[in-house]
Amino acid sequence: METNPKSRKCDFGQVHLWSIQLDCAASSVARLELALSSEERYRAARFRSHELRNRWTVARGALRHIRAEYSRSTASSLAFHLGPNGKPELARSAANINFNLSQTHGLALLAITRNRRVGIDAEAVQPEIEVEALSRRFFTRSETAEILGLANGSRIAAFFACWTRKESSSKLSSRLRKKGRRDLDSLQSP
Numbered sequence: 001m002e003t004n005p006k007s008r009k010c011d012f013g014q015v016h017l018w019s020i021q022l023d024c025a026a027s028s029v030a031r032l033e034l035a036l037s038s039e040e041r042y043r044a045a046r047f048r049s050h051e052l053r054n055r056w057t058v059a060r061g062a063l064r065h066i067r068a069e070y071s072r073s074t075a076s077s078l079a080f081h082l083g084p085n086g087k088p089e090l091a092r093s094a095a096n097i098n099f100n101l102s103q104t105h106g107l108a109l110l111a112i113t114r115n116r117r118v119g120i121d122a123e124a125v126q127p128e129i130e131v132e133a134l135s136r137r138f139f140t141r142s143e144t145a146e147i148l149g150l151a152n153g154s155r156i157a158a159f160f161a162c163w164t165r166k167e168s169s170s171k172l173s174s175r176l177r178k179k180g181r182r183d184l185d186s187l188q189s190p
Contacts, residue, residue, distance in 0.1 A: 008069040010097060010114045017120070018110040020062045022055040022103065029054045032061025035075035059108040063088075063101050066110060070097045087171070100171055119171030121164040131155045138163070 010016050033041065040060055047053035064075035067090070071078070079091040087100070096115045101108060102122040111120040135144040139162060147158045 007072050010070060010112055012114050014113065015118060016112040018062075018066055018112070020059060020103075020108040020110060021106060022058045022108055023051075023106040024058060029057055029061075032065070033057050035061050035064045037076075037080075055103065055106065055108075059101060059103045062108065063099070063110060067097075067099060067112070070112060085171075102167075117172045119168040121167035121171070123160050123164055123167075125156060125160050127156050129156070129159070131159050135159060135162075138166075 008016070033044070036044065036057065044053050044057045044060070047056060061075070064078055068075040068078060071090070080088045081091050083089040090097075097112060098114070098116065098118055099110060099112045100118050100120045101110050102120050103109075104122045105124045107122055107124075109120050109122045111118045132148060135147050139147070143162050147155055147162065150158055
């Protein structure tokens with residue numbers, strides 16, 4: 001097995017966060033696509049939009065390149081499978097390095113940690129959403145009260161902050177996913 005000359009170390013208790021810009025030059029997309037497996041290339045080809053296909057390719061290719069640095073391997077040699085929660089995992093995770101990837105529009109966020117599960121979420125802020133209706137549907141009473149108690153100009157930011165906290169937390173546990181967003185109060189300490 002060929003090894004990666006670049007090597008990164010994630011110590012116990014650390015979380016490394018990566019921000020990946022998904023809209024990039026065609027040459028970068030092509031370079032990142034070379035690291036994808038044939039299954040990933042097939043999946044990318046199924047996107048109807050060229051923009052979405054490229055963004056997915058960049059996110060997955062960047063994940064492979066970054067993750068390879070932590071396992072001292074090459075990006076194309078990594079083997080992924082779907083874990084019990086339907087999220088990609090390495091088939092053989094060296095040094096118990098775990099990751100979670102989230103993408104929205106032209107941005108992906110990647111969290112990497114050691115010996116523990118990690119969740120991350122990225123959302124594009126959409127100012128036209130119905131904050132009150134969605135808060136009542138997906139958030140606890142205390143979260144809804146806090147958001148709706150804010151001035152109108154602050155509600156959107158508070159809504160998306162709460163949403164991303166809940167999404168990140170739910171990625172950590174199938175129990176939380178099954179219970180649903182409304183049963184997880186992101187204002188309470190774990």
